[in-house]
Amino acid sequence: MAEERTIESILVADCGTVFTKLLLLESVEGGTAGQSYRFVAQAETLTTINPPWNDLTVGVVNALEELEQVTGRRLYGAGRLITPRHGLEGVDAFVVILSAPEPLSLVIAGLVREMSLESARRAASGTYTTIKTILSREGSLNSPQTTWSRTVRDIAPDVVLLVGGVDGGARRPVMELADAIALAASMLERDQRPVVLYAGNAELRPQITKLMGDITHVEVVDNVHPTVATEHLGPAQTALEQYYIDERMNAAPGAETLLAWSRLPLLPTATAFSRVVNYLCRREGNTDRGVLGIDVGAATTTVAASFEDRSYVTIYDKGIAYGPLEWVREHGAAPLLQWLPEEMEEEELLMLLHNRELRPWTVPQDPRELWVEQAVVREMLRSAVDMARPTWDAGKINAIPGMLPGVDPILISGGGLVHMPRPGQALLITLDSLQPTGISTILLDINRAAPALGAVAGLKPLAAASAMESGTLISLGTVISPVGKARPGEVVMKMRIVYQDGGSLNVEARYGDMEIWPLLPGQKATLELRPNRRFDVGLGLGRGGKVQAIGGLVGLVVDARGRPLVLPEDPDRRRRVLHGWIWDVGG
Numbered sequence: 001m002a003e004e005r006t007i008e009s010i011l012v013a014d015c016g017t018v019f020t021k022l023l024l025l026e027s028v029e030g031g032t033a034g035q036s037y038r039f040v041a042q043a044e045t046l047t048t049i050n051p052p053w054n055d056l057t058v059g060v061v062n063a064l065e066e067l068e069q070v071t072g073r074r075l076y077g078a079g080r081l082i083t084p085r086h087g088l089e090g091v092d093a094f095v096v097i098l099s100a101p102e103p104l105s106l107v108i109a110g111l112v113r114e115m116s117l118e119s120a121r122r123a124a125s126g127t128y129t130t131i132k133t134i135l136s137r138e139g140s141l142n143s144p145q146t147t148w149s150r151t152v153r154d155i156a157p158d159v160v161l162l163v164g165g166v167d168g169g170a171r172r173p174v175m176e177l178a179d180a181i182a183l184a185a186s187m188l189e190r191d192q193r194p195v196v197l198y199a200g201n202a203e204l205r206p207q208i209t210k211l212m213g214d215i216t217h218v219e220v221v222d223n224v225h226p227t228v229a230t231e232h233l234g235p236a237q238t239a240l241e242q243y244y245i246d247e248r249m250n251a252a253p254g255a256e257t258l259l260a261w262s263r264l265p266l267l268p269t270a271t272a273f274s275r276v277v278n279y280l281c282r283r284e285g286n287t288d289r290g291v292l293g294i295d296v297g298a299a300t301t302t303v304a305a306s307f308e309d310r311s312y313v314t315i316y317d318k319g320i321a322y323g324p325l326e327w328v329r330e331h332g333a334a335p336l337l338q339w340l341p342e343e344m345e346e347e348e349l350l351m352l353l354h355n356r357e358l359r360p361w362t363v364p365q366d367p368r369e370l371w372v373e374q375a376v377v378r379e380m381l382r383s384a385v386d387m388a389r390p391t392w393d394a395g396k397i398n399a400i401p402g403m404l405p406g407v408d409p410i411l412i413s414g415g416g417l418v419h420m421p422r423p424g425q426a427l428l429i430t431l432d433s434l435q436p437t438g439i440s441t442i443l444l445d446i447n448r449a450a451p452a453l454g455a456v457a458g459l460k461p462l463a464a465a466s467a468m469e470s471g472t473l474i475s476l477g478t479v480i481s482p483v484g485k486a487r488p489g490e491v492v493m494k495m496r497i498v499y500q501d502g503g504s505l506n507v508e509a510r511y512g513d514m515e516i517w518p519l520l521p522g523q524k525a526t527l528e529l530r531p532n533r534r535f536d537v538g539l540g541l542g543r544g545g546k547v548q549a550i551g552g553l554v555g556l557v558v559d560a561r562g563r564p565l566v567l568p569e570d571p572d573r574r575r576r577v578l579h580g581w582i583w584d585v586g587g
Contacts, residue, residue: 006084007460009091010037011075012452013060013258014269015100017299018321018360019415020047020059022067023452024091025467037463038470039449043067046361049100049252056100056254081261095455096258099269099297101248103128103317104240105157107194109135109148109177111164116200119224120163122391123199123236126313128244128268128300132157135180137164137173145180152184152194159243160194161236162208165201167226174200178208185216193217195243199224199236233391241268264458270295272454273413274304274313279457279465280409281306289538290397292407294381294434295451296416298322298360301380303388307405308395314388316380320416321360324353324376327383338567339375339432341578344368363419370421374429377416381433400483403563406438406538411473413445423553424585427476431514431557435565437483438538439547442476475521477552481559484535486511492535492560496528509558514584517558519551527556554585 008027013020024041043066048059064076074089075082082090106129110117113136124131132155135148152160160181164174185193193216198208205220212218221235249255249266259266277293284291290307298321303314318327328336333346352372356362364370385404394405412418412430420426427442449472457464482492490511497505497517509515519525527549533542549556561581568574 007092007463009085010093010095010456010459010463011081011091012455013063013094013096014448014452015047015049015056015059015096015098016269016297017100017319018047019044019298020056020063020100021448021452022060022063023447023449024067024071025452025456025463027463036470037466039447039467039472041067041070042447042449043070047100049254054253056252057257058254060254060258083261093263093459094261095264095267095459096262097267097269097272097451097455098249098252098255099128099300101128101244101252103130103300104159104244104248105129105155106131106240107133107135107152107155107157107160109160109162109164109181110200111137111170111173113138115228116163116165116225119231119233120161120199120236122231123224123233124161124240125387125391126233126237126315127240128248128270128315129159129240130317135177137177145176145183148177148180149184149187152181153187156188156192157194158247159197159240161197161199161240163200163224165204165223166228167202167223169201171201171204174204175207175211178204178211182212182215185212195219197221197236197239197243202226241271244268264455267455267458269297269451270300270302270304270313270315272451273302274311275454275457276450276468277304277411278306278311279468280411281309284408286408288397289406289408289438290394291409291411292404292434293411293450294384294413294417294430296320296377296380296412296414298415301384301414303384305388305392305407307392307397310393310395312388312392314384314391316384316387318380318383320373320376320380321356323380325350325357327379328353331379335379336372336375338574339378339578340371341575341582342368342371343571343575344372373416374420374425377429378433380416381429385434400437400536400563403437403483404434407436407440408438409441409443410434410436411443411445411450413448413450415448418444418446418448422585422587423476425582425587427479427554427557428581428585428587431479431481431559432565435481435563436479437481437563438536439549440479440481441550442479442552443473444476444553445472446474447472475550475552477516477519477554477557478549479557479559480509480527480529480537481563482509482531482535482537483563484532484541485562486532486534488512491532493529493531493537493558495530495558497556498526498528500524509560511560511562513560514581515558515560516554516584517556519549519556521551521553523551525549525551525556
């Protein structure tokens with residue numbers, strides 16, 4: 001503990017797929033509040049995990065040199081980071097978070113798609129993995145073991161996650177899959193053989209280990225579906241994450257040097273980000289709402305949620321630069337084209353997506369590129385949340401079927417949102433894709449520092465909490481999203497806004513519209529809500545009441561466009577509507 005108290009400056013390296021960011025956190029005098037911490041500087045360079053550098057430390061050193069110019073301090077010398085701090089030289093501690101290494105390639109094998117296989121997919125979704133294929137025994141009278149073996153051999157995955165059978169249940173079908181996997185592994189060179197992670201019927205563990213133990217490494221964890229009514233994802237998810245840390249992160253070029261400088265083991269970026277969401281959930285202390293966090297990166301989109309102190313992380317293997325082309329091949333171009341406020345041919349859309357993938361470090365240079373980028377962010381967010389939602393147990397939290405459960409606040413992070421030219425655009429994208437219900441505060445991670453704060457929390461929790469409360473997370477505003485059905489233009493809610501200075505404003509919200517009323521950043525107001533009897537604003541159907549709201553960069557927003565949000569089918573009318581929404585948020 002004595003050592004922890006001496007940490008007054010912390011440097012965090014966030015090595016992403018495209019960019020490497022350094023964020024410097026320092027202790028400052030807080031007056032009557034005592035010691036507190038603030039982010040004082042940051043630097044950003046390209047990540048250098050790939051050729052021609054093949055060394056993560058090159059990007060970190062480049063960012064260190066940039067940070068030295070910004071701060072006027074010497075941070076690097078004699079081929080290493082200077083620690084601890086002495087005057088204007090060095091820092092007291094250094095930590096690293098990583099998402100740059102490529103994900104694990106994974107094959108899932110099991111029996112019933114709606115049970116063990118779905119549970120295995122959910123477990124894998126919380127880690128940096130790419131599911132190459134799913135082998136199912138379901139519906140096969142004759143087991144196609146030769147086909148299974150050939151598939152595993154041809155893919156040569158890093159890991160095979162074998163599931164199936166409740167504890168004490170199916171035996172023979174699981175062993176047939178195991179035989180096929182063992183055969184496939186034996187046909188590969190020893191250094192190419194996949195690790196087999198067994199998370200099925202507990203009674204088969206000795207047989208699985210005996211069958212494969214001499215062929216490849218076998219790890220056994222708790223069954224993902226121990227009973228028909230029980231799902232247990234934690235052990236399988238933890239094992240996959242640890243394997244990613246061991247085989248990808250710690251083995252990344254340059255990781256050994258960074259690890260030697262760091263006070264802590266290397267940490268996956270998604271894990272660090274989820275810590276911040278968990279902290280916000282505990283800070284808010286709401287039993288009727290959860291907390292949601294979204295981090296949009298170049299190659300992945302992370303969804304972190306917390307409900308009643310239960311945490312969930314989902315890593316969608318597509319981001320704003322890497323993945324949209326594959327997404328279009330799976331879903332078609334129409335979902336992206338529908339978000340564009342001007343007409344665009346599919347060929348132009350694909351060209352822009354291809355250029356973005358070739359040059360992921362670039363930013364949109366004209367309105368058409370920006371519209372495409374915003375459409376991509378919308379669909380990546382929607383797809384990521386659709387993937388995450390089935391893994392959540394929201395408990396007693398109010399949830400309308402098919403809708404996002406009640407969450408407040410919603411934290412948005414990552415370059416895909418933070419780099420929008422205007423805050424209203426980031427807010428509109430969030431509302432269009434997530435479609436929150438009830439009352440939510442939208443927080444923008446303006447410095448993309450949330451994952452860094454999660455890493456700092458593992459070293460000095462006080463510093464992370466202090467920095468978070470000091471303005472690192474900026475409110476875009478409070479959003480009220482009434483849920484119900486009405487005719488376009490019908491009044492769905494009346495609201496009285498009572499400001500802190502005593503002023504008040506009586507307003508109405510009409511179905512199909514999005515309205516924004518003034519509420520400045522940090523300004524508080526009491527809202528007296530009187531919804532239509534057919535609408536729910538998060539207080540129950542037709543129920544109103546008084547709630548507290550805090551302002552933001554955009555203001556107080558009532559999104560009465562309906563849930564689920566439906567765009568007009570007529571292209572000309574749809575584009576007029578999109579232009580109107582962009583105008584409403586000041587975009």
